[in-house]
Amino acid sequence: MAASSGVERLPPLDAIIAWRYSSFLFLFRTTQPVSALVGRFQHGLDRLCEQLPWLSGNLHSTGDTSLGLKLRWNTNERRPAVVDRGSIPLAYEALATDGFPPSSIPDHVWPTLLAFDSLPPGAGLPVLELTVFGFGDNQGVGLCFCKHHSVMDAPGVDQLLRIWAKCISDVPTISKDPTPAFSPRVWMPDALSTEINATSALHLNALLTLHPEFYTTDPVPQLTTLPVAATKMIHLPLSRLNSLKSRVAKHMQVRHTTNTLLTAVLWSAITRARLQHTPSLATSPTLLLTVANGRRHLPVSAPPYFGNLLSFCGAELPISAVTATGGGESSFDAALAAVCDAVAASTARSRASWRPWAEMHSLVDKVGGYCRLRLRHDPFTGRGFLVTSWANLGMYGVDFGAGLGRPEAVRVRATGADGLCFVMPRRRSEAGEEVLEVLLGLTSETFDALEEDKMWRWLVG
Known part of the structure; x- marks a missing residue:
């Protein structure tokens, strides 16, 4: 070499x-x-x-x-x-x-x-x-x-x-050009560069207002002891989610994706479970962070982008709005539809353009480095709930050649962080019941309460 x-x-x-x-x-x-x-x-x-x-x-x-x-x-x-x-x-x-x-x-x-x-x-x-x-x-x-x-x-x-x-597999992947097109780790998309030129003129306070998921000073005392969390792999039958999606759609003006519904269900069920063992949570709103992938804005012909192209999206609702379960099935579905609306609204800007990425780029520049910028709801402190969806990644389709083929399972290492959720890459099933795999990091008290939740028990089958 x-x-x-x-x-x-x-x-x-x-x-x-x-x-x-x-x-x-x-x-x-x-x-x-x-x-x-x-x-x-x-x-x-x-x-x-x-x-x-x-x-x-x-x-x-x-x-x-x-x-x-x-x-x-x-x-x-x-x-x-x-x-x-x-x-x-x-x-x-x-x-x-x-x-x-x-x-x-x-x-x-x-x-x-x-x-x-x-x-x-x-x-x-x-x-x-x-x-x-x-x-x-x-x-x-x-x-x-x-x-x-x-x-x-x-x-x-x-x-x-x-x-x-x-x-x-010794399949040729590059030309004989000593500097192949995809050798750089990162590169600047033209549309993102244009947006950065516009956001660089914004004041720091304006950027923080646009991104309330970040802060530059601690709004609350830092925890000296992090909650002890366990990690479990949850298998959700897709048929159950689709059934719930059909019910909830009756209360929506805009039909949401399965990923939005799944995020809303997780947020709702886990917040209800946490409230069971910590009733004092009812006095504060509940915050959700999701992660958006900027590659959706790249041209189809664009070379691979290997660096980080992620944006954090925050949603906030009163505890009562997220945990509503009373009044029968119709009332529950209507409440869950409202949670779906909040999740979708939080990601709307990231779906529309490069602007949120440009704002984050300028925000880091203005605060003088990552160490001076923190996530308001960092899951590693045990206060928040962060959902990262890899459902659309194609890792199950990667063929490593004769004798290995495609992976039978893709997993991540257990983190022990309270409030961390990964929706794993989706493995398409040609036969039998297709399931979505979700890796959850929660305290044992929250897992125990979750297993007693009526909607959760129905959903996991």
């Missing part, structure tokens, strides 16, 4: 993302030995890094007053390696029968991930860390894919996997 080096200061849309790793697990049904698969994965990764050399890089603090990050790479110094973690006693068939719960995967098979405060002076955090492990019955393998969130979001991973899979 030819040597390559470079330095890139992360732009504001990357800096706005939390400085944490996010970790995916891809599970394959195969009888091939782990030792052989490690070589295949590594071969593909080496070819991938030839095209995208920044994958070999490390993140460093800029060391200036902006408290920013820079990405530095030199393929002569470090190249990412796929590490063989051996096998675990658990049988793949047993895991499949249980629905592949992330909590069943032992911690030691995951890469060892560090944080900036644990690094020696001058050291950086790798962009990628990967491991592979097998199972006791030799019927499957797991691929742990960990990337730093400041460098790449989940839709970026989705695009990266497709190129990596072709590299593993």
Whole structure:
């Protein structure tokens, strides 16, 4: 592999993302030995890094007053390696029968991930860390894919996997041009650049008014002890959601998407459950954060965008509006329709144009760095509820070649954060009942109360 080096200061849309790793697990049904698969994965990764050399890089603090990050790479110094973690006693068939719960995967098979405060002076955090492990019955393998969130979001991973899979299968992915069109990690869409020129003139207070999901000073005392949360994978039959969607549609002026309905159902049910064990929540409004993907505004012919292109959307309602369940089915459906309206309204601007992304870009510039900007309802503090939907990502359609094929399950590492929800990539079913998989991070008290919720019990079947 030819040597390559470079330095890139992360732009504001990357800096706005939390400085944490996010970790995916891809599970394959195969009888091939782990030792052989490690070589295949590594071969593909080496070819991938030839095209995208920044994958070999490390993140460093800029060391200036902006408290920013820079990405530095030199393929002569470090190249990412796929590490063989051996096998675990658990049988793949047993895991499949249980629905592949992330909590069943032992911690030691995951890469060892560090944080900036644990690094020696001058050291950086790798962009990628990967491991592979097998199972006791030799019927499957797991691929742990960990990337730093400041460098790449989940839709970026989705695009990266497709190129990596072709590299593993030795399918040509680039021309002989030494600078292929998709080698940059990020690039500026013309329409977004135009919007940034307009928003750069806005005052900081005006930008914060447009984005109440952020704040620059703490509005409430910070928690010294975070709630202890558990993580569970919830399987929701699509037929139940479609039935509820038909009922609720009678109370809507505009028909909403299944994703909007699912978000409203989650917000409503979890808020009701929290209220059962913490009645004092009734005195404050409830806030919801969702995540919008800006790639919907890119032209179909645009090259891949691997960096962060996400926008946060906030919705706020009185507790009574979100938790209304009395008065019979019709009253419940009408109340849920109103929650759907609030969810849809919160994302309307992000669906319309690049403007929210331009505003966030200017907001980070004006506050002087990500560390001076916080999410008002950060799920890692146990106060909020954040829904990230990956339902439309095509990870299940990525074919890694002979002997592996497509992943049978896609999971993320359990986080232990209270109020964090991931709608997992949707796996289209050719036969049988199709389900939507939702990974929930909640306290044990909230999970217990949720299991007693009448609507929730009906929904999960």
